[in-house]
Amino acid sequence: MPHTMLRCSECQIYHMPDMKTLGCESCGAPLDVEYIGDGGEQSGFRPPGWTGPNIPLPVHTSDAFVTLGEGGTPCVPLTNLSKSLGLTDLIAKLEFMNPTGSFKDRGTSIMMSVAREQGVREIVEDSSGNAGASVSAYAAKAGIKAHIFAPAAAPAAKLQQIKVYGAQTHAIEGSREDTARAAVDYCAERGLVYASHNLSPYFIEGTKTFAYELFQQFGDGIPGDIVMPVGNGSLFIGAWKGFSELRRADLLTSMPRLHAVQASAVMPLAAAYEGVEWKREPGSSTIAGGISVGDPPRLKQCLRVLQESGGVALAVDDDAIRDWHRRLAEVEGIYAEPTSAAAFAGLERLAAEGRFGKDGSVLVAVTGFGLKDAPPA
Ligand SMILES: Cc1ncc(COP(=O)(O)O)c(C=O)c1O
Ligand SMILES: [Zn+2]
Structure with missing residues (x-):
C-alpha cells in the first residue's frame, strides 16, 4: 500500500496527511498528495471494477472507498461540429454523466473516502453549486454530516439538489468569495473540517481519473489537445497530474496540450497567462457560474500546467457562451450547462487561430449537465 505525504505546491515542505491541513504551514500555498515508500506511484489503490493501469490514490481499503459509480464517462465524436470547425476529429467526454451531473464526483469520491478513513464525522464545503451537490450526495452515502455554503444567487436547481441529498444548506448573500469566507468562519467557530474542493489535495487525486480513463479509452493515442472550462483548476491540474503519472510509468509516449477557457468577466488565469494585470470589475458577472472564481488559490499551478503542456488560456464573453450553449444542443444534441x-x-477561437496540433484531434470535457443551470433565454 502506498504511503502518502502532503507536499507544498510552492516551497515543497512536507506535511503529515490530514484532512484538516489545507495549506502549507510555512508559506500558505496549497498542498498536493505525494506517494512515497512501498513502490510509491507504482503501487496505489485499484477501485473495484477498474481494469486500467494502477492509479495512485490515497485510499487504503475498499471499505473506506465511497463511490456512486463515478467515472466511465463516454467519449462521443462530434462529427457535425468537427467539419464546421475544420478539425479532423472532435470528441466530447461527457463528464455530466457522472452521478450528480458534473465531473466533481471524481474528486468528491476520493476526498470523502479519505474523510471516512480519517474518521471525520462532519464537514463544511463551499461551492457555486456543483461541488456542493456532489459533496452532499457522497456525504449521504458515507454517513457524514455535511454543511454546504453556496451563494444565495446560485441556480435554483443546484441549490435544490444540494438540499435533496440532506446536507444542511447555508445560502449566503454576496459574492462567491463571501460564501467561502462564511464557510471558513463557520468551521473555525465549531472546530469542523473544511473540506474545500478548491484546496483539498485529495480532491485533485480524484480528478486524476479523467486522465487514466482517457488512456484506457484511447491507449497511447489520446487526442493531442484537450479543452476545458477552468475556475479553480481542479480538473485541469488533476488531469495533468494523471497524464504525468502515466508518462512516468512509460505508458504514454506523448502528452496532450491542456487549454483553459475562462469567462471574460472573471479571467485571472487567462490574464496571468497573457502577462497582463487583471482585477475583477465591481458588479461584473458571467452566466458561467462554475468558473466565476476571481482569486483561485491554485493559480500558479494552473500556469505551470499551461507552460508544461504547451496549452493556451483564453477568455470568452457571455454572448459567445450563450450562443454555444444553444448550438451544442442544436447541432450535436448535447445539453450542457x-x-x-x-x-x-x-x-472555436483556438481552431480559428490554428492553435491545435497537426493531427487535428481535439477533446472537450463537457463538465456539467444543462438541466442544472439553464440561462435566461
Ligand atoms: C460545470 C463546471 N465546469 C467547470 C468547473 C470548473 O472547475 P474548477 O473550478 O475546478 O476549475 C466547474 C466548477 O464549479 C463546474 O461546475
Ligand atoms: Zn510552502
Missing part, C-alpha cells in the same frame, strides 16, 4: 458551453466558445 453554460459553464461547459464556454469551453466550446474557446474551442
